[in-house]
Amino acid sequence: MEGRTRVNGSRRDFLRLSAIGVGAGALAACMPVAPGADGGAAGGASAEPTAISFLTQGGGEVSFLRYEPLIEEFQAANPTITIDPIWEPGGAIEIQTKLLTLIAAGDGPDSYWAHSYTNSGQAVRNIQLDVNPFIDADDDISGDDFLLAAYKDFQYEGRQIGFPRETTSTIIIYNAELFDAVGAARPTSGWTWTDFYEAAAAITQGEGAERVFGTADWHRNRNTWVKMWQKGGDVLSEDRTKFTMNQDPGLSQVVEIQDWHQDGGIHLPATVTEAGGFSTGDLFTTGRIGMFPQFSVFSNVMSSEFEWDIAHFPVDPDDIQTTRVASAGHSLYGGTSNPDAAWQWMKFLGGENAFRHWVEATGLNVPSLRVVAESLLETMADVLPPNAQIMLDAFEYGRPEPVAGDWIGVHREVQPALNSIYGLEKADPKAMLDSIAGRVEELAVYVPGV
Amino acid sequence: MPAMSTRAVLELVWAGIWYIVLCFLAVVLALPLFWLVTTSLKTGGQTFLMPPKWIPDPFVWSNYSDAFRAVAFHEYFWNTIRIVFFATTGALLTASLAAFAFARLRFPLRGPLFIMVLSTIMLPSIVTLIPTFIVFRTLGWIDTFLPLIVPLWFGGGAFNIFLFRQFFMTIPLELDEAARIDGASNFRIYWGIILPLSKPVIATIAVFAFIHNWNDFFEPLIYLQSPENWTMAIGLRGFRDLYSTQWNLMMAASTAMIMPLLVLFFFAQRYFVSGIQMSGLTGR
């Protein structure tokens, strides 16, 4: 850690020198007074009271409400520590852009909002502080407090790179009334892929813009992957160096999903959802989709005026029961100069108090803290589907994505290939996946430069 | 029928045809705006109703108040106004200065220097983001309006310099020469002759700079960290959350944001379409 911080320093100095050029002095003379400047975010270097900067996702009042009361509460309990939030209205990539800019400028935030989409790229480069030593030394908090798969989502090669806050497990959402209308049996805990296909085929009917589809969204790489995992396939080999989607058992699943996409098939054409704007959730809400795999976020289907529920993925007798888990949470920056104070803050954000606040004040899809997640089933029963317990069970058998090397790069290769296979082009699955194997492997084994 | 009358009829027919063309174009070009406004008045569920609902039912006027409650636009409004005002003023002054030199004065390396002006907008800002951030951080300007204003007082941007230059170059040189014979300095020529003749382009650039700074979110997003310093364009992003976006509220806020621009444009256009008739001056 120390070594890296020092190197950062020298690079920073170089950048600063080259960036400033010769004119900075001249500028000081004509520098006008800053309107509304208070220089607060720069952070004081004074020793006693510690300022912890916190880069986080947020733009609207709801997102401020997510953290501001917690900051006050934390500061009241820890009078020597102040939290300086840096708000960034954007998603995971925008936050990462800001994070990297701040780190490069020598202003790396002590703590920040993190997402599984960007976690691996940062972990490969050792950006997050490993909090395992803190957890081991602390009796108040333990990994067992969190939902299993969500906690694993913030692990990388034995390091704990943060705590999850909000998590999701992929489950099947279904329109119960469409099932009933065609006389199909509703999903049960032991339903098979044959049951799935028959129900979807029965539901699929109608023409043109009025057509109702049995299912949707399997074209997304994350959902194709779950289906592959069930059959023992995966994106990469065990040692994460070889691309294995282009061979069985994974390949057969891609072929099967491609069949669903054929004309007259049970699957909403990928072209409709790929068109954006109208998401699958919106189509479901208007009664156009029988069932589809989605992470356990229901805000987009809650306005449905029909009876709907969730189910486990279908499993055939020899299948492995599994699903995908993805989370957002908080990490500490490895280069922080106040690791102890930063840990206090992160521990607070991983505590029951914080989770209760989020559930009550702003809502949370699935709180990754086990005790809060379980009580959520009672407190939120009116907005959750009847079988909400299923989404929690899924964390016991589910898993995060098999991240390796430049994982976003792998996403960027696989999704367009799947789009070509399932979409208008109807590309040959084997040939298409073979064609990206080299690139994916290059990305998977990527080791950042030294 | 006398000939004059036939001609008048013909003119009337032509005007009619033009109006039909104009209206057709207006309808086509206004469609996205129409959708923007109608979406801003729909319920969240109707936003994605299929087939789309053209006319909202009911009209949800409360989207506007909800939007302003969800994002503190009233605070961001004054920040935006301040930035836009100072940035636009700086751009007008210093861009026209540089453009005057490039258009009407001869000096060594004028051509290469002008290419250098343009070259500043040829390098994608993605790769200068970090070094530029470091520059402003070193100056202590992060989370102030200065990075958004001060650079415009130092040149005003390549776009504005170039546009000024193009228009200055359409003004006959005889005017400068006559003034020079009368002993006028170059600054006098710039201030007393060229600028007064350039009201259309000044108005054009003022409007463009105003609109650009009003809608710009890339730069403010990088440099402004505290919400109390944010602009409306940043606020617009507050409607997007991780898993969903409140499109109807975002469209309401967008509509509210472009209304002042619409009014500005409507009234400013009489300046930039009031072409200067120089034929009398040049004696041609």
Added chain:
Amino acid sequence: MASERVPGTRRRKKRNLLWSEARDGYLFILPWALGFIIFTAGPMLASLYISFTRWEIVTPSVWVGAAQYVKLYNDDRFWLSLYNTSYYVFIGVPLHLLMALLAALVVNLNLRGIHLFRTAYYVPSLTPVVANSILWVWIFHPTWGLANAFLSWLGLEGLYWLQDPKLAKPALIVMSFWSIGGQMVILLAGLKGIPTALYEAASIDGANWWGRFWRITLPLLTPALFFNLIIAIIGAFQVFTQAFIMTDGGPNYSTLFYLLYLFRNAFENFRMGYASAMAWALFVIILVFTMVQFKLSDRWVFYEGDLRQ
């Protein structure tokens, strides 16, 4: 027209005048020059240096010479993104310019209420880019979008605008026609600056509308056209937001524009050295194009107050 410009009286004081003229020239561009040195030159040079290194933002930078540029040359995604961008530039910019010219001519008509139409034509370019992009996603929707509703009204088959790799780039070009407002206004200001006396003289000479357009309007509009052309080319080479929000580079990489690929390298995959090399390659491409245009402009752009002779 331009030959009788330098009066004899000036020649005597030429040396003196030239010196003071040059001094004033530098003084006038001084604010720009200071700003360039303080705010722009440093970051530009820093990125140039980074393009010769391997730098992943959080790792130390390592000098690798021209290796990133060699890698660029061997990267078919790079060439693909350059092709996509060139398509957008060389098909989109001329069409865009033509549309803007037509619109400017139309709103230059002397009709009652024309200022309302001017405003209406300009308005689409006011819409914030995020809102505009999502509106167009809806408009291009294959099943429920306006674009296909219009086609079916004409009795034509609907298209997969943003889902068909062959159509996605043309769709984005079509979408760009709605933002001609800025160019239209600049051309309109140019049109309004043309002395009416010239038209009157031409009318007396018996020139019809077409003749007046070719002999007066177009030549006197060339400074504004030239401006629009240069700015449009520089802007189109850096097309980004539409692909970032609307298509994410798809389908099948057909809208993987240069800057989108560059951005992904820089902030998704941490390859800042590679991204910087990409940026400087693009810089050289745009610079060469611009300089060629400036050279060619001697032949077709007419300035009333030209200093060159």
